[in-house]
Amino acid sequence: MHIPDGILPLPVTGAGYAATAATTWYSIRKIKQKEDPRQDIPKASLLTAAFFVASWIHIPMPPTSVHMVLNGLLGTLLGYYAFPAILIGLFFQAVMFGHGGLTTLGLNAMIMGLPAIIAHHIFRMRKWGSGESRRKTSVFGFLAGVVAVGISVAMFVVILLTNLPAELNVVSEKAAIFTLAIAHIPVIFIEGTITALVTTFLRRVRPGILDGV
Amino acid sequence: MCGKWRSIIAIIGILMLGSALPTEAYAHGVNIEYTSNVEIEIIARYDTGTPMAGAQVAVYTPSDPSTPWLTGVCDEEGRFSFVPDTSQPGIWDVQVRLAGHGGIIHIPIGGDAAVTDGGGGFSHLQIGLMAACVVWGTVGTALYFSRRRRT
Numbered sequence: 001m002h003i004p005d006g007i008l009p010l011p012v013t014g015a016g017y018a019a020t021a022a023t024t025w026y027s028i029r030k031i032k033q034k035e036d037p038r039q040d041i042p043k044a045s046l047l048t049a050a051f052f053v054a055s056w057i058h059i060p061m062p063p064t065s066v067h068m069v070l071n072g073l074l075g076t077l078l079g080y081y082a083f084p085a086i087l088i089g090l091f092f093q094a095v096m097f098g099h100g101g102l103t104t105l106g107l108n109a110m111i112m113g114l115p116a117i118i119a120h121h122i123f124r125m126r127k128w129g130s131g132e133s134r135r136k137t138s139v140f141g142f143l144a145g146v147v148a149v150g151i152s153v154a155m156f157v158v159i160l161l162t163n164l165p166a167e168l169n170v171v172s173e174k175a176a177i178f179t180l181a182i183a184h185i186p187v188i189f190i191e192g193t194i195t196a197l198v199t200t201f202l203r204r205v206r207p208g209i210l211d212g213v
Numbered sequence: 214m215c216g217k218w219r220s221i222i223a224i225i226g227i228l229m230l231g232s233a234l235p236t237e238a239y240a241h242g243v244n245i246e247y248t249s250n251v252e253i254e255i256i257a258r259y260d261t262g263t264p265m266a267g268a269q270v271a272v273y274t275p276s277d278p279s280t281p282w283l284t285g286v287c288d289e290e291g292r293f294s295f296v297p298d299t300s301q302p303g304i305w306d307v308q309v310r311l312a313g314h315g316g317i318i319h320i321p322i323g324g325d326a327a328v329t330d331g332g333g334g335f336s337h338l339q340i341g342l343m344a345a346c347v348v349w350g351t352v353g354t355a356l357y358f359s360r361r362r363r364t
Contacts, residue, residue, distance in 0.1 A: 006308060006317045042355035048350035053344065058261050064312070065261055096343045098260065098316075160313040167281045168269055168310070176267070176312035 001069065001156050001184070002055070002093065002108050005101030008163050016107030023083055023113065030080040040212060044081040047074050048103040055099050059190075060116070061183035068187065071112045072148030072197045075119030076141055077202075079213045082116035107159065115151035119144035120213060123199070137210070138200045145195030149188045157181050253320060254294040255288050257309040264291030268311035275303025297322045347348075 031037050047070075054068040074082040087109045093099040100108045126132050126140040160177050164170050202209050257265040270293045272282040287293045287309065292360045297305055302323025335343070 003313055004316055007310065007313060007315060041358040045355035045358070049348045052347055052351070056344070063266070065263060092347050096347065097340060098235040104303055111341070156313065161302070167271055167284060167285075169286075172267070172286075173269060173310070180312040 001111065001152060002090070002100030002105045003111070003156070003159070004098070005103045008053070008104060008107065008159070010103075012159070012163055013103045013107055016104065016110055020087065020106040020109040020113070023110065023117075024087060027080040027083040027117070034212070040078065040081055043209065044078050044085045047078055047082075047173075048085040048089050050074075051086060052092055052207060055093055055097070059187060061186065064180055064183050066180075066187050067184050069112060069149050069152060069191060069195075071116040071152060072145035072191050073198060075097040075116030075148055076123040076144045076195055076199055077209070077213060078116075079120045080117065082120065083113040086113040086116060111152050111155045111159070115148040115155070118151060119148035119195075122147055123213065134203065137203045138196045141199035142192040142196035144192075146188050146192035148190045149184065153181050153184045153188070228267070232355075251299065251322075252294050252296050253305075253307075253322075254292060255307055255309070255318060257291040257293070257315075265309060265311050265315070266291060268309050268327065271308045273306040273308070274298070274301050275305060276301055278306055285297075291314065299323050 034040075051070050051074055054070040057068045058065045059067065071082070071086060074085055087105075090100055090105055090108050090112065094102055094105055094108075123140050123144040126136040147184060157177055161174065164173055199210065255270070257268050257270075259265060266289045267288055268287040268291065270283075270285045270287060272283040272285075272295055273279070274282045282298075283295055285293055285295070293309075297320075303321070304335075305320045305322050307315055307320060308317045358363065
């Protein structure tokens, strides 16, 4: 789900960088409003590593293969730290493995980072009403994981479909894009399950980790 | 008389010898023409090794890098081949694309340029080492900030 260099026109990639700059600024602003902004940096660092390695975990879905994203998990555990963490992870993935590209770094950060922030807000809904419970943590953790990857796939598809070059066989490329999107459906539910399991486990053994998010 | 017969025999002998040789070699010039077709074959695979079957290919000449000179589709093994126009020397670009994934390879054609592949990828060991370095960097960052917090 990483868009590589040379696929999209320059104005679109430029708009991606502008949106990423604005979102990064807003995220840092929100982080600075915390009582101790440095407190969650170790957690953010470790989850950046998890995100970085996740793109290596390929799941064969004939006729294609997909990989884990983990942006929902980062959003639920990190809150606004998730966006810069994903941005750094994407940069290393592009430079070292060629997953994505440097010109499309901004767009890829929006595709995976913005849904992480949305996942953070979905996970916070567990505190509504009669307070937090194990079941609510599990349900909203699952929803956060599902929605994050689902929105990422939707953004990926919309950006590609609205920027198909004229010289391509549009019908064939559209079919390939939809096939790839459908192949992500199992990943959506796998990531929802992983997010629910991790948040439920952390609530039981280290509830303090979830306090800030 | 004897000298006369000797001369006749010598002439007949020379004529017989001449008739035994391939006349074409002496009678006609040879004009051989050839055309040099350097076929370029690309193989497109994902980094998992899976061929990009059905990927769309666009070939761009050095003189017009915005309009495709040729378009086509990779076969089941991710192969696509074409014969470039050698009258247009320079760097030819070949773009491969499938479902928003793909890349561009730059192929020197003609002149003194040697045809090279688009390799340059890293081995699994190199990738593993690089990934380990990045992971260690993040773990180190986590340890550093957790230590500062405790002290």
